[in-house]
Amino acid sequence: MIKNYIKIAWRNIMKQKVFSLINVIGLTIGLSASFVIGLMIFYDTTFDNFHNDGDRIYRVVTNFGSPDGDDYNSGVTLALEDAIKEDLNFEIISGFYIERPAIVENKDNNSEFKWPNFVVYTDKNYFEIFDYNFLAGDEVEVLSKPNTVILTEKRAADYFPELKPAEVIGKTLVYNDSLQITVTGIVENFKQRTDVVFEEFISRPTLLQTRLRQDVLNKNWNNTNSASQLFVKVSESANFETIQKRFDELTLEHRSEDAKKYNNTRTFELQPLSDIHFNENYGIYDWSKGQASKSLLTNLALVALFLLVLGCINFINLNTAQASQRAKEIGIRKTLGSSRKQLIGQFMGETFLLVFLSAILSLLLSKWLISVFSDFIPEGLEFELFKSPIIILGIIILLLIVTILSGFYPALVLSKFNAVSVLQNRLSVGENKVKLRKYLTVFQFTIAQVFIIATLLVGKQINFLLSKDMGFKTNAIVSVYSPRGEREVSKKKIYAEKLRGIPEIKGISIGGNPPASFSTSTTNASYVDGDKEVTSELQFIHGDTNYLDVFELNLLAGRVHRNDTVRELVINETFGRILGFQSPEEAIGKNVVLSGENIPVVGVMSDFHQRSLKTGIEPMALIGDWYRPRFSQFQALHISFKNESSEGLKRTLTKIENAYKTVYTEVDDYQLIFMDETIQQFYSREEKVSKLLNWATGLSILISSLGLLGLVIYTTNRRVKEIGVRKVLGASLLQINTLLCKEFLILVAIAFVVAVPIAWYGISSWLQDFTYKTGISFWVFLISGSAMILFALIVISAKTLHAANTNPVNSLRSE
Template structure:
């Protein structure tokens, strides 16, 4: 019987090829999007789910609040671990310190490794919270002595190739030329997905033998660094409210007088293990991979849901529209003894067959879509995830759900016909079924209309962001960064001199980061105007006397700094106003207090955007390199090129690199950044959203228009005799086309009316993230509405004009 069901189903699908094709295309698009987006969500949701007692593991993070705003870091003060380790709410407390050595040597085989990443200093408690499998070494006394290190299997194979884990135990590695460290353990790398990517675990007491010795000994409560991480495993009966109260008490107890005076506050809190992969406020440990974004995943899920629903709507619309054509078949089947249940199974079988065909096509298409959606696909995700049992089960459930949503209502409609009425040819179309098709069509085009409006407005905002004047020169500027281990200024100056000899270079500056970057160096300054003491946060940019020339910063009053090391400031307009000055000239010659030092203001520069346009301009100052010879804040050579055109750019870049290699001959750490690319990277997320909307808009229009085409084909086929009669009575081609188009275009217009406020609300909410934004213009809605009407009219006219052009003799011959 089941074989017979599928045989009849296949025949019916082949009999109505156009409708079947429309249904398959709609469902394939929806299922493909669902499969790929489902893979992305599953991949990101599966990070660090394998740890034992994962619900009890938390990272302690820090949030800072002040009258000027707030910011967050994933690190804590080094003093916090000792303050909470005896608290009964905690089962285990473990801090670790992230430090990247400049060099690691295995002198036994003569190998050298520069700047290895994912190195931490920690203690035995770390391995109580996170369960690593030990391949070699004594696990009874982990990392309690100085100068011990535990390596992962991968890192051990780098340092000691072709050596078994047990033979590596006891061997020595030399860190930063002088620190001899003994390997005491080898652990297996996590097989499952994890954000804990650390490869070397050096015993915490070893920090006392490094440049960080004073920090470790002092454990200053007012010194918070992202490198200092703290994890806790709370007890099974822990009171989280009590833990937070203890954190708050400690923060208040150790708050310094200046923080109290100026309304600044530090708050410690628990971040759950499951939140680390998604919370961009605190970040993950491998920034090169990027971080999952919950809001983006939600948007992706909504896109997949809408596309799938659009495909299901096409199925419902076309199948209910065809109901009258299959009425006689149903009447005869009932006469021959078929029950309604059997008929429902028959029609659900047809639906399931279409869904299976669509699913097979979707799986084949998904491999290509993973590449197409590479901006959204995490780095480690691959097509092989389709073999995962959870994914297979999810696909089966999804296919059954789509089959039910698409096929159950049409099956009920098809099997409801009365046998006697059908055989007497009394099969009038129910008013409710017509209304349902209209509602579903309006819903389809409302979704498509929302996507069109959102695409135009998001694209307009991104154009505004990228074209807005940043307040400094951004074109034809490159920054070459010195090697990370380079602490002296002399080689940077030699390199700068070599670059000045290149004729294609217009200007050179030795300094810190460019005016706009992701790096932040900030402090607090105080100005006393004789009556009031004014406190202000202040961000620094570091540069020599040519810095303002290279970036063409506008000096409104005074001058730039006199030389690299003199202690003086060039503040921006925002800082000027914050300190109480009305005019730039008023600030010149005044002094501010910075770390108990009196620093003069020698210039005021025009405001410029230090970050993306999501944030306001902050108080900022240009300063020199004050801490020589102990260390230098100058880490880059900024180069302004003579020409902004791409002609000759490659040869100029080659000369810049050659000059670098001649100065830093032993370094392979050549890093160059284009300033305009850095600014574009501020808006990576927005550009991803824009590309997602482009795809969603195109696919939703395609599905909706295909469904509309199917309904138009059905309607014109039903009204073919009416069209013939109207032509015989003298109706023109335009009148007939207008008659047939009017009903559908009204539905599209209604969809526009519904979609406009929804799109306006959504985009208004999205724009709240930006301090500077474009206006939501009326013309955008008008253009999107006309565009949708045009698409619909084009699709409708394809069939209606064909029907209106037909010879009426052919349609009326049977009369």
Template sequence: MIKNYFKIAWRNIMKHKVFSLINVIGLTIGLSASFVIGLMIYYDATFDTFHNDSDRIYRVVTDFNSPEEKDYNPGITLALEDAIKDNLNLEVVSGFYIERPSKVENKELASEFKWPNFVIYTDANYFKIFNYKFLAGDDTNVLSNPNNVILTEKRAADYFPNTAPDDIIGKTLVYNDSLNITVTGIVENFIERTDFVFEEFISHPTLFQTRLRDQFLNKQWDNTNSNSQLFVKLKASSNLATVQNRLTDLAKEHEDEEAKEYGYEQIFTLQPLADIHFNEDYGIYDWSKGQASKTLLTNLALVALFLLVLGCINFINLNTAQASQRAKEIGIRKTLGSSRKQLIGQFMGETFLLVFVSALLSLALSKWLINVFSDFVPEGLSFELFKTPLILIGIVVLLLIVTFLSGFYPALVLSKFNTVSVLKNHLAVGDKKVKLRKFLTVFQFTIAQVFIIATLLVGKQINYLLNKDMGFKTEAIVSIRSPRSESELSKKELYAEKLRAISQIKKVSIGGAAPASFSTNSTEITYMDGENEVKSELQFIFGDTNYSKLFELEILAGRSIRNDTIKELVINETCRNRLGFITPEDAIGKTVELNEEDVAIVGVMADFHQRSLKSEIKPMALRGDWYRPRWSQFQTVHIAFQNKSPNGLKGALSEIKNAYKSVYSEIDDYEVKFMDESIQKFYNKERKVSKLLNWATGLSILISCLGLLGLVIYTTNRRIKEIGVRKVLGASLIQINTLLCKEFLILVAIAFIVAAPIAYYGINNWLQDFSYKASISFWVFIASGCAMIFFALLVISVRTLQAANANPVNSLRSE
């Protein structure tokens, strides 16, 4: 019987090829999006779930509240770890310090490695929290002595190529020319998905032989460092709220009274292990991979859901519309003894067959979609993940749900026909069914309309962000960072001199990061205005005397810095306002206290945007390189070109690279950053949202218009004789087309009325993340409504004009 059901189902599908194709296309698009997006959600949600008792593992992080803002730091004060061990009843506590050595040498092989990544100083408890598999070495007493290191299998292969793990144990590596460290263990790199990318684990006592010795001997409660991180594993009986409350109490016990007086507050917070992969406030350990975003995944899931719902709506609309065409089949089946249950099974079987075909096509499309959505797809995600048992189970469940949503209501409608009425040809289309189809059509076009409006407004905002004046020169400027290992200023000055000799270069400056960058260096300053004391957070940009000229920073009063090392500040307008000066001229000659020193304000510059336009302009100052020769903030050479032509830039860039190679001949660390490209990186997430909306809009319009086409085909076929009669009585082509289009265009217009406020509300909420934003223009709504009506009219007219042009003799011949 089941075989017979599928045979009849296949015949019915092939009999109505156009409607079946429309259904398959709609379902395939929805299922393809669901498969790929579901894969992404599964991939990101399963990071670091393989550790034992992962739900009891937490990172302790630090939040800072101030009257101006809230800041987040993934690190903690060094003093906290000892306090937690003494005050909290925890199963395991382990701190580690991230420190990148400048050089590691294997003297035995005469090999040298510059600035290796992912090196931490830690203790044995780290390996009790995280599940590493030891390939060599004693795993019972690790990292207890100074000058010990455990390597991952991958890092061991770099330092000791073609050597078995057991043979590496006991060998020595030299760190930073002075630290002789013995390898005591080799662990396997995590096979599972993880954010813990560390490759070298040096014993914690070794820190006292490094430049960090004083920090660890004199641990201060008011010094928080993102490199100093702390993990805890709660006992199974521990109460999370109790532990968090105790951390809050510890922060209050050691609160700085002066900071408290000015409204500054430090809070220690427990961050769940599962939150590390998603929480952008605290970040992950390998920034090159990019941070996963729960918001983005949620938006992707909603897009997939909407596309799937649109496909299901097409199915319901077309199947209920075709109900009358299958009435005689149903009547005969009932006469021959078929029960309603059997008929529902038959129609659900047809639905499942279409869904199954769509699923096969979707799997084939998914591999292509993974490449198309490369901006959204995590780096390690591959098509092979479809073989995961949980994913396969999820696909089967999804297909059953889609089958039920798409087929159950049409099956109920079809199986409900009265046998006598059907065989007497007394079948009328119920008002409820027509109203449902109209409602579902309006729903479809509402979603499509929301996507169109959102796409236009998001595109308008991104265009505004990319084209708004940042307050400084961004075009035809490049920055080249000197090698990390290069501390001598003389080499940077030599490089700058060589650059000034290149004819295409207009100006050269040595300094820190560009005016707008991801880099932040800030401190607190105090200004005494008579008896009143004003405190403010102050960010710094570092540059020589050419810095403000190269970036064309506007000096409103006073002057720029006189030389590189004299202690003076050029503050921005926001800082001037914060300190209470009425005019830029009022600030000139005043002094502020900075690190217990009085520093003069010699100039006031116009505000510019230091970050993306999401954030407000903060108090900032331009300063020189004050702490030479102990260390230098001047690590970057900035270059402004004479002209912007591609050919001129190409030649100049070649000469710039040659000059770099002549100065740093022994180092291969050359990288050019264009200022305008750096600014564009501020809005990578917004551009991803825009790309997502473009796809969602196109696909939703496609599905909706295909569904509309199916309904139009059905309607015109049902009214073919009416059209013939009207033509015989003298109706024009335009009159007939208007008659047939009117009903559907009314539905599209209703969809626009519903969609407009929904889109406005959603986009208005999205724009709240931006301190600077484009206006929500009225023309966008008009344009999107006209676009949707145009698409609908185009689809409707294709069929209605064909029907109106048909010879009425053919349609009336049977009368």
């Protein structure tokens, strides 16, 4: 019987090739999107789910509050660990310090490794919280002595490529030319997905031999560094309210006088291990992989859901529309004894066959989609993940759900026909079924229309962001950064002199970060005017006396600082207004208090945007390199060009790199960043959203148009004789086309009316994240609506004009 059902199902599919193809295309698009996006959701939600008692492992993080806003830090003060060691709510406490050595040497084979990643100073408690598999070495006295290190299998292979793990034990590595550290253990790298990516574990007592010695000994409560991290494993009976209360008591007990004065707050919180992968406030340890976003995954899941629903709607519409064509088959089957249950089973089998065929095509298409959506696909996700048993089970369940959604209602409609009425040719199409098809068509085009409007408005906002004047020069300007860890200003000056000999270069400035960057240097500042005191956060940018000229920042009053090390401020307009000055000139000569020291304001520069236009302009000051000779804030040379042509710029960049190599002869980490590329990176997420909407719009229009085309084909085929009669009676081609198009265009117009408030609300909510935003223009809705109606008209007319052009003799011959 099953074999017979499959044969009949295949014959019906092949008999209605056009409708079957429309159904398969719609379902394939929806399933492909669901497969790939489902794979992404599975991949990102299964990080660090393999640790023993992982639900009891937390990272302690720090939140800061001030009148100017909130800030988040993944680290804690070094003093916190000692303060909570005796807390009974914590089963294990493990503090560690992330430190990147400048160089690690293996003297045995004369190899050296510069700036290795994922190096931490920690103790045995770390290996009690995270269960590593030891491949070699002492598992009892783990990191108990100074100058010892445990390596992962991968890092050991980098340092000692010719040796097996057991042979590495006892070997010596030299860190930063001075620290001789012995390898005491080799552990296996985690095989499952994890954000705990550390490769090198140095014993914590070794910190006393590094530049961090004073920080470790003093353990200042008011010093919070993201490198100082703390993990805890809470007891099974832990009371989280009690833990938080203890944290709050500690912050109040150790609140500084400055924090009280400036109304700043600090809180410690427990961050679940599973939250690290998604929480952008605190970040992950391997920034090169990019932070996962729950909101992005949610949006992707909604896109997949909508596309899948659109494909199911096509199936329902076309199958119910064609119900009358299979009426005689159903009548004969019922006469021969088929029950309604058997008929439903047969039609559901046909549906599953189409869904299964679509699934096969979707799997083939998914491999291509993974490369197309590379901006959304997390690094490490591969097509082979489809072999995972849970993914296979999920696909099977999805196919069953799609089969039921697509086929159950048409199966009920088809199996409900009365055998006597069918065989006597007294079958009529129910009004409710026609209404359902209309509702579903409106729903389809509403989704497509929402996507179109959203795509246009998001594109308009992104264009506004990228084209808006930032307040300083952003094109034809680059920053060349010094080698990592190099703080000799003299070398930068030598490099600058060499660059001044290049005729294509317009200006050069030695400084810190450019005016707009991802880095922030902030302090508290105050200004006393008689009995009145104004306090505010103040951000710094560091630059020499050429900084303003290179970036074409306007100096509104006063002058720049006299030299690099003099303590003078060039503030922006915003900071001047906060301090109460009515004009830039009024601020000149006034003193701002920084860390108890009076610093004179010698200049006022025009406002500019330091970040993306999501945020407003912050109070800022340009300063020199105040902390010499202890260390230098100057880490880059900023270069502007005379010739902005692509060919000229390319030649100039080659000269800049060649000059760099003559100054820094022993390094190979040349780093050059274009200012306009940095600005574009501010909006990388928005550009991803735009790309996602472009795809969603195109695919939803394709699915909806195919469904519309199917309904038009069915309708015109049923009205062939009517069209012939009308032509014989003198109806023109335009009149017939208008008659056939009118019903469908009304549905598209209704969809537009429904879509407008939905799209407006969604985009309005999205734009709330931006301090500076474009307006929601009426013309966008008008263009999108007109485009959708025009597109639908083209799809409909493609078939209706063909039907209207048919010779009426052919259609009326049998009458």
